[in-house]
Amino acid sequence: MKLEMKDAPGQLVAALQPISEVGGNIIAVIHQRDEKAEDDRLGVQIVLEIPDDRLNELIARIKDKGVNVVRIGKRRLLYTQTVIMIGHIMHTDLGDTVDRIDRTGFAEVTDMNMVMPAINEPSSALIVIRAVDRNEMEQTMEILRTVAKEKDLLIIEPLEEIA
Amino acid sequence: MKIAILGMGAVGRGLLEMADKKDLGLVVTGIADSKSALMDKDGIHIDEVLEAKRVHGFCGDKSLSAVDIVSHADYEVLVEVTPTNATTGEPALTFIRSALERGKHVVTSNKGPIARKYSLLQSLAEKNGVSIRFEATVCGAIPVMHTLTQGLAGNRVLAVFGVLNGTSNYILTRMEAEGLTYEQALMEAREMGYAEADPTYDVKGIDAAIKLVILSNTIWGLDTVLEDVEITGIDCLTTDALRLADDQNCTIRLIAQSIPSRGVLRVSPRILPKTHPLVVEGTLNAVTIETDMAGEITMIGKGAGSVETASAIIGDLMFIRDHYAGRH
Ligand SMILES: NC(=O)c1ccc[n+]([C@@H]2O[C@H](COP(=O)([O-])OP(=O)(O)OC[C@H]3O[C@@H](n4cnc5c(N)ncnc54)[C@H](OP(=O)(O)O)[C@@H]3O)[C@@H](O)[C@H]2O)c1
Numbered sequence: 001m002k003l004e005m006k007d008a009p010g011q012l013v014a015a016l017q018p019i020s021e022v023g024g025n026i027i028a029v030i031h032q033r034d035e036k037a038e039d040d041r042l043g044v045q046i047v048l049e050i051p052d053d054r055l056n057e058l059i060a061r062i063k064d065k066g067v068n069v070v071r072i073g074k075r076r077l078l079y080t081q082t083v084i085m086i087g088h089i090m091h092t093d094l095g096d097t098v099d100r101i102d103r104t105g106f107a108e109v110t111d112m113n114m115v116m117p118a119i120n121e122p123s124s125a126l127i128v129i130r131a132v133d134r135n136e137m138e139q140t141m142e143i144l145r146t147v148a149k150e151k152d153l154l155i156i157e158p159l160e161e162i163a
Numbered sequence: 164m165k166i167a168i169l170g171m172g173a174v175g176r177g178l179l180e181m182a183d184k185k186d187l188g189l190v191v192t193g194i195a196d197s198k199s200a201l202m203d204k205d206g207i208h209i210d211e212v213l214e215a216k217r218v219h220g221f222c223g224d225k226s227l228s229a230v231d232i233v234s235h236a237d238y239e240v241l242v243e244v245t246p247t248n249a250t251t252g253e254p255a256l257t258f259i260r261s262a263l264e265r266g267k268h269v270v271t272s273n274k275g276p277i278a279r280k281y282s283l284l285q286s287l288a289e290k291n292g293v294s295i296r297f298e299a300t301v302c303g304a305i306p307v308m309h310t311l312t313q314g315l316a317g318n319r320v321l322a323v324f325g326v327l328n329g330t331s332n333y334i335l336t337r338m339e340a341e342g343l344t345y346e347q348a349l350m351e352a353r354e355m356g357y358a359e360a361d362p363t364y365d366v367k368g369i370d371a372a373i374k375l376v377i378l379s380n381t382i383w384g385l386d387t388v389l390e391d392v393e394i395t396g397i398d399c400l401t402t403d404a405l406r407l408a409d410d411q412n413c414t415i416r417l418i419a420q421s422i423p424s425r426g427v428l429r430v431s432p433r434i435l436p437k438t439h440p441l442v443v444e445g446t447l448n449a450v451t452i453e454t455d456m457a458g459e460i461t462m463i464g465k466g467a468g469s470v471e472t473a474s475a476i477i478g479d480l481m482f483i484r485d486h487y488a489g490r491h
Contacts, residue, residue, distance in 0.1 A: 159435050
């Protein structure tokens, strides 16, 4: 996200503080002194990880500090999970299966590797799914399990990290 | 210590052989199989009974049965090693109840009664001042119950995970290593004596689920039953699926998993990195216990076999001997 603030001592710290308050994680802070606006305002770019549902709260808190949020960059899908699917994957409308995940808006199928044996034999596919965070991945898996039940597909999930 | 044994199959014979060969202080005063029984309060000659069983197919007097042993033999501990009935737990359940009601300890390798009626049997044992132990029902030779109840005493157990069925693990290992189809690997497992003529219980995840129920009920004092477990077997797995996992340096194993805080009670094939501690080969079993103080503990070992299962039973017998010493 790109922020604009007064070029005064303490301003940057004040702007960064809410990020940890809402459970975010700062990956990089980039000053853009050359882009100094006409008045004495300073541009700063921040790369951060934050649970999707806390974003609005973060923006509000930053604004409360008198800092202007100029632009919010693309949300990155940081959480990856690989599953294997077995069954009549093509004949049960693969396009729809993928779409049911993509249209959640918080997860997408980013890679797929499918092996199709002789006709009428079940095929197997490895599918990589990316989601915003762990919670949303769990929601995505729930959707996938429902789809699998409907289409009589077997989903093999990874063994998640323990408790 | 005087013991009576019901069942002279692989497990019963393994136990008798070890009791005969090793100096364990065990005196066998009663034995029964499905057709006959014998008792002697001064101790049965084990080698003679084993020989009789081998030659005639039955061990003793055909006018006697297991019920007579349970109610009349002179023993301190009943060792119940008859076949598992996952639906009713019978006839073992009745044998066990009668022994407990007589104030006798019980050691069993039989999953049926424990998976069905654990809390009832446990309270019956407490009421009669004796104990019921069943180390051999889960993970064969691995002392998982001792570890949970003694070794990890005082810990809060958060989750338990494991490869609890050797037959399906063997099949998956062979599909992975040799590119066999499921059917080929199953056939091989049968030839090796690892799979029964009817492999349904093993490959459909039911056996693993029964063991998961036993673990969950003992660890957390729950009253779960087999029907509560979400079960997916390995019988629909393809060789391609294992190859796809292999491309990612992963493999597939049938994992039983219980995490009460998240409502997870499930047996299903899962993708695991090959370096994961639960990725064991062949008929081995493995179990991971996650606790608050000790962290994660994983144990690997033989999940079945005559002497291996006898080892678990003997562990229980020795525990009872030491724990109740001088009380009789
Ligand atoms: N084998 C293993 O590695 C293993 C591992 C863990 C747990 N277990 C469990 O341990 C138990 C025994 O296993 P196993 O492999 O030894 O089974 P098995 O070879 O089938 O032997 C069962 C024995 O029980 C006897 N029996 C059957 N009905 C009886 C009755 N009503 N009264 C008295 N005896 C009766 C049989 O008599 P006959 O000889 O006359 O047929 C046989 O001797 C099972 O519950 C099994 O699930 C086995």
